Amino acid sequence: MADNLTEATSPATPRSPRAAIVVIDFGSQYSMLIARRIRELNTYCEVVSYNATAAELDHLDIRGFILSGGPNSVYDEGAPHAAEWVFTSGLPILGICYGMQLLAEQLGGKVGPGREREFGPATIAASQNVPLLADLPSELDVWMSHGDRIEELPPGFSSVAVSENSPVAIMADIPRGYYGLQFHPEVVHTPRGKELIANYVHGVCGAEANWTPGNFVQEAISSIRAQVGTGRIICGLSGGVDSAVAATLVHRAIGDRLTCIFVDNGLLRAGEAEDVVNTFERNLQMNLRHIDASKLFMSGLVEVTNPETKRIRIGNTFIEVFEAEAKKIEGAHFLCQGTLYPDVIESASHGAGSARIKSHHNVGGLPERMELELVEPLRFLFKDEVRRIGAELGLSDEILWRQPFPGPGLAVRIIGEVTEEKVSVLQAADSIFLEEVHAAGLYRDLWQSFAVLTDSRTVGVMGDFRTYGNAIVLRAVVAEDAMTADWARLPYELLARVSNRIVNEVQAVNRVAYDITSKPPGTIEWE
């Protein structure tokens, strides 16, 4: 597990103390979800490793802790425990599943293996009206998860709710503000879980709901100014939401001392390069260098058919072009990146210590080589928060809700060698698909929707002529994140309209197929 989550803090971290809840992570898949739920309540929350020290968190005004679940049993040898300073802080603690067993064991109770493991839906009945359950009914549907049971409650605690199989579904020591839950309040299968979390955060811990987009923007602007002084910042724009919001924040903070570089690799969706220029240069009045490097990218792709070789060639050309342009910007010592909180946690938990550079920003190695200091104003934000902050900054829905797009662009959606002609064919087919998805009001419901140009040619008939054209595949998926995805059940009428239009309007194409593979076993992209 992570041993340096909090060391990953960059100088751009908002420093002003604000009410915060700290989730102490014992290896649960849900720790991030707990943090998101709390942030949705407009209270700030950070996830730290179980062995974080108090000193590492002194930038926060901590109002309470949550001990997460975890894969271990508290009585396992070497099982992680909560640090002593958490208990001596005098602050409230909420233990969830493993976290509850830890509370029980570390405070003098006894935990042992349960006769039966209990996972899944259950109903709990409260026997006492405790602050944690304020305004909630005495019976609650919850998502249970436990293999161990509390054999003896620690001194000061009592059981305040039971389920059919669990005599201690909730335990409480009200004066100290200590609570333990045998179930997961953060998952959607606990329908009133968010209210329970709100009772803990706002009621038991007394943490204010002051984590709002407006407050964040003010703090981020101050900390960017403090970090860069009178310096200049470079930012790579990709057209995606993260770099757009990061650049807009930096622009608010330092105005013309920000220069954005937009490398057009010639592998973008139809009209995308113009959109980026219109938005950032014309509307937002940013200093934008638009480099049309499509010829250079294309020349690096001649006769390349292997997907990984395509990625490497494109990545290298990107760095070459970006670096050459960045060098022209005199006095720029800072590089702005749209790194998000999940990347920070992920890279810290792999022991990297600082955020992994997202592959689609493609500037790996550049900060060190050019001795640029990173400015990462979004490194404590989740994606939904980035969108809220983007809206606060006045960015359009079109930018904020744009579907993800891979760094290597259409090159990984053209099977076989990439040529300018194939890029044009794919752009045309893809824009028809996107136009119709928008018109059907489905764009935001889909994680991604795009066309793929296969290297298969098929026989067809149009009027009195036989044709021998290219086959296009449509791909649309729904997903929570890109780790898994399901193919979207698009309406037949929509698919019919798209197929008709593509075959009629895109000359080289005479066949359209729809990809009905989920991930796994498929991937979202074809290459």
Ligand code: XMP
């Ligand atoms: P796959 O195809 O692996 O994609 O299911 C998962 C997500 O990652 C995006 N993707 C990439 N993004 N560089 C990127 O920046 C890449 O090389 C790359 N390959 C895939 C893909 O669009 C999806 O959102």
